Amino acid sequence: MKTLVIIAHPNLEGSRVNQRWTQELLRYPNDIAVHELYKAYPDWNIDVPREQHLLEAYDHVILQFPFYWYSYPPLLKKWFDEVWTYGWAYGSQGDKLKGTKLGLAMSIGDKKNNYVPEGSVSFTVDQLITPFVASARHAGAVALPYFAVFGASFRASDEEIDQSARDYIEHIFKHCGV
Numbered sequence: 631m632k633t634l635v636i637i638a639h640p641n642l643e644g645s646r647v648n649q650r651w652t653q654e655l656l657r658y659p660n661d662i663a664v665h666e667l668y669k670a671y672p673d674w675n676i677d678v679p680r681e682q683h684l685l686e687a688y689d690h691v692i693l694q695f696p697f698y699w700y701s702y703p704p705l706l707k708k709w710f711d712e713v714w715t716y717g718w719a720y721g722s723q724g725d726k727l728k729g730t731k732l733g734l735a736m737s738i739g740d741k742k743n744n745y746v747p748e749g750s751v752s753f754t755v756d757q758l759i760t761p762f763v764a765s766a767r768h769a770g771a772v773a774l775p776y777f778a779v780f781g782a783s784f785r786a787s788d789e790e791i792d793q794s795a796r797d798y799i800e801h802i803f804k805h806c807g808v
């Protein structure tokens with residue numbers, strides 16, 4: 631079963647981690663379909679029926695993005711607001727995401743040991759992504775364990791990023807059963 635990866639990076643060409651991850655994803659065209667939100671909608675005018683049909687076609691969907699202000703980049707937040715509509719994603723008739731396995735893949739600028747209660751961030755990533763988990767549950771979808779690379783801002787070496795790209799593919803194969 632093919633997995634859909636929706637990438638939301640405002641400047642993928644200037645990115646290190648997400649660009650490398652995207653290159654790696656594109657090596658598996660039989661197993662992974664890639665959809666770049668900022669490329670598809672440079673004017674931020676999201677084609678809602680197109681996005682809904684795309685989601686309906688996949689049982690496994692990964693949302694890939696750089697962690698911005700402990701959350702999504704803005705076009706991905708807009709995508710949730712506009713695509714996950716009443717009567718489609720939720721409400722008495724809204725069952726189109728029911729049973730869909732949904733995961734997050736995030737590049738996170740700061741170090742892993744800051745993402746603990748006693749660290750400078752004060753919260754774990756699991757705590758910070760509770761709005762996503764709650765949204766998935768609200769739509770009857772199943773939230774998968776997240777995948778992340780930390781220290782993505784400047785600390786990670788090229789080798790670490792290469793390794794994270796391989797680990798990311800392994801994560802998709804393990805959790806999405808491709």
Ligand SMILES: Cc1cc2nc3c(=O)[nH]c(=O)nc-3n(C[C@H](O)[C@H](O)[C@H](O)COP(=O)(O)O)c2cc1C
Nearest residue numbers: 645646647648696697698699700737738739740782
């Ligand atoms: C607007 C903005 C907000 C950011 N917010 C966070 C943040 O809340 N936590 C964090 O650890 N890193 C944060 N960062 C760092 C990014 O997560 C990091 O630059 C990105 O993951 C690197 O991935 P890339 O090489 O694919 O661009 C932020 C960066 C930008 C530009």
